[in-house]
Amino acid sequence: MALKNPEVRSLHESSEADCSLALATPPMTQSFYSRTGKKWFDAACALFGLIVLSPLLFLVALFVKLTSRGPAFFRQVRIGRFGRPFQIFKFRTMKEGPSGSGPLLTAEGDARITPFGKWLRKSKADELPQLINVLLGDMSLVGPRPEVPRYAGEYTDRQKKILLVKPGITGPSANVYEEQLLGGHLDKETFYLSTLLPAKLEIDIAYCESVSFTEDVKLIIQTFWKIFMRMTELQKPLQRSSQTQI
Secondary structure: OOOOOHHHHHHHHHHHHHHHHHOOOOOOOOOHHHHHHHHHHHHHHHHHHHHHHHHHHHHHHHHHHHHOOOOOEEEEEEEOHHHOEEEEEEEOOEOOOOOOOOOOOOOOOOOOEOHHHHHHHHHOHHHOOHHHHHHHOOOEEEOOOOOOHHHHOOOOOOHHHHHHOOOEEEOHHHHOOHHHHHHOOOOHHHHHHHHHHHHHHHHHHHHHOOOOHHHHHHHHHHHHHHHHHHHHHHHHHHHHHHHHHO
């Protein structure tokens, strides 16, 4: 398939060239799990998750449609393994606007976020459609979070190591509270590129250098625990409101 966007095409070509050189000396341990097991683990879990969660996914998609104008799903080009662009799937959490309008970064309190979208982002339920990306082979359950072409184009040679593995729905840098940190800065893009993104990439590089089944399971459990804690926090204001009305 031809890449129409020149920025995506140039990044795709340069990243593949850089990664083909890096593959001669892989930065991560080449265990059975990283070579083969991870792929089958991802596929099995993604298929199981889509089947089990299908009623929930349907209800969330319906509620997105009913509570704001626009499609239920949000799709965006991200950069995957070996610099290959792919379309990432999410539940839409923002008001629909012209394609390509608005900033790429989303900070806490962004006026574009819908009321239901705020809950989806807090609970991370907006990421669930990425199980489709995992089943298609574009993503993994665990790995570095994929960036948009604009920011992936800023990677240094060292940071491009993360392009040797598939991006993940969750990952080691997913515990960085990005939206809250961005909310405290006026020039969000400068802060992101100069401070936040490099810090996230260092965490991801460390993961890529020692991919293991144990570490992946640990990160998945941590993600579920974080989601549970966030859901608990979201329930507290509702409980206080109910008690006040009584």
